Amino acid sequence: MKKIWIILFLSPWISWAQLQEDYSEGGYFLKMNNTLNLRLDLDNDVRSFEYDLGEQVYSIEPNTNLRLGVAFNYRFISLKIGFSPKFLQADDSSLKGKTNIFKLALNIFYKDFYQNFDFNKVKGYYVNSLELPTLINLQNDNEYIILPDLKTMSITGTTWYRFNENYSFKAVINQNEIQTKSTGSFVPSLYYGYFEITDETTPQDIKSFFVLANAGYYHTFVFSKNWYSNLGLALGMGPEFNKLITRYSQDEPRVVTHHTDLAVNVSSQIGLGYNSTRFYGGTSLNGSATHRDEKSVIQFDSVRGYFKIYFGYRFDAPKSFEKAMDWVESKNPFKKK
Numbered sequence: 457m458k459k460i461w462i463i464l465f466l467s468p469w470i471s472w473a474q475l476q477e478d479y480s481e482g483g484y485f486l487k488m489n490n491t492l493n494l495r496l497d498l499d500n501d502v503r504s505f506e507y508d509l510g511e512q513v514y515s516i517e518p519n520t521n522l523r524l525g526v527a528f529n530y531r532f533i534s535l536k537i538g539f540s541p542k543f544l545q546a547d548d549s550s551l552k553g554k555t556n557i558f559k560l561a562l563n564i565f566y567k568d569f570y571q572n573f574d575f576n577k578v579k580g581y582y583v584n585s586l587e588l589p590t591l592i593n594l595q596n597d598n599e600y601i602i603l604p605d606l607k608t609m610s611i612t613g614t615t616w617y618r619f620n621e622n623y624s625f626k627a628v629i630n631q632n633e634i635q636t637k638s639t640g641s642f643v644p645s646l647y648y649g650y651f652e653i654t655d656e657t658t659p660q661d662i663k664s665f666f667v668l669a670n671a672g673y674y675h676t677f678v679f680s681k682n683w684y685s686n687l688g689l690a691l692g693m694g695p696e697f698n699k700l701i702t703r704y705s706q707d708e709p710r711v712v713t714h715h716t717d718l719a720v721n722v723s724s725q726i727g728l729g730y731n732s733t734r735f736y737g738g739t740s741l742n743g744s745a746t747h748r749d750e751k752s753v754i755q756f757d758s759v760r761g762y763f764k765i766y767f768g769y770r771f772d773a774p775k776s777f778e779k780a781m782d783w784v785e786s787k788n789p790f791k792k793k
Contacts, residue, residue: 484622486634488770489531490778493631495768497525502557502578516581518555520545529630530773531781534563553602555580563629570616570625581606605655612649628686631768634731635684640675661701668694668721686727693720717748737767
C-alpha cells in the first residue's frame with residue numbers, strides 16, 4: 457500500500473522530468489504529446505439579434521446566455537461539445553420560454569496551420585410583447601412573446617496560418633502545449649460558413665453564406681513559469697450572400713429576395729492563464745465590431761463581447777491510444793519523407 461501512495465505522489469514529478477526535454481527548437485514552448493487533457497469551459501457566446509420591419513424594430517433574445525463546454529484534446533486534434541445544462545438556465549421559462557443550445561467543435565493542428573470547424577444550434581427565443589403588439593397574438597397576457605420554434609443554425613470554419621513557428625497555437629487554443637517564452641506572430645486567417653434563422657410562425661427566415669479574410673497579430677506574454685497572458689487584434693472584411701424568405705400570409709406564396717453585403721470586422725482578445733504540467737486554467741475576453749454596407753431585415757449585434765472561463769487537467773495517455781495516434785500520424789500524406 458505504501459508503494460502505491462509513493463507512486464501516486466511522485467507521478468506528476470516523474471511526468472515533469474519526462475516532459476522537460478520535449479521542448480520546441482529554441483525552447484519557446486513545451487510539447488505535451490504524451491498527455492490527454494480534459495477541459496471544462498463556461499462562456500456566454502450565445503448571440504441575440506433584431507428584426508427591422510421599418511416601423512417596428514424588436515430584439516430577439518435567448519432565455520439563457522451561458523454555455524458549458526467539455527473538450528478532449530490530444531496532440532494535433534481537439535473535440536469540444538457545448539450545451540446549456542439545466543442548472544445554468546433561468547427559472548422563468550414560463551414567461552420567456554426555454555432555450556436549448558448545442559455546439560460541436562473540431563480543431564486540427566498541422567505545423568503552422570490551425571483549422572477549426574464549428575456547428576452551432578440554438579432553439580427557443582423570446583421578445584418583449586410591448587415591442588410587437590400587432591404581429592403575434594398574446595396568450596394569457598404574457599409580458600413576453602415566446603418563440604419556441606425559432607431556430608438558429610450555423611456551420612463555420614476558420615483556417616489560420618502563423619508566420620512565427622515559435623508562437624504556439626496549441627498553447628492558446630487547447631492547452632496541448634505550454635508557451636515558455638514570450639513571443640507573437642502575424643496570423644492571417646479565412647473565416648467562412650453558412651448561417652440560417654428559421655421559424656414557420658414568424659414572417660421572415662434568412663439564410664446566409666459568408667467569407668471573411670482577416671489579418672491580425674497575436675502575442676503571448678509569459679510572466680513566470682506558470683502564468684501567462686494573451687493579446688490579439690485582427691481586421692477583416694468580406695462578402696455576405698443573404699437570402700431572405702418572407703411570408704405575408706398563409707394564402708400568399710413566399711417572396712424570396714437576395715442581397716449581398718460587404719462586412720468589415722474588428723476583433724480583439726485578451727486572456728490570463730495558469731499552467732502546470734497537470735493543472736491549467738484561465739479566462740479570456742473577446743470583442744467584435746462589425747459594419748455592413750446595407751441594412752438587412754435581420755440584424756445581429758454590431759458590437760458585442762463575451763467571456764470564457766476554463767480549467768482542465770492533463771492525464772497520461774494510455775499506451776494503446778498513443779500507438780493508435782502514432783499510426784494516424786504516420787499515414788499523413790503531407791509528412792516529409
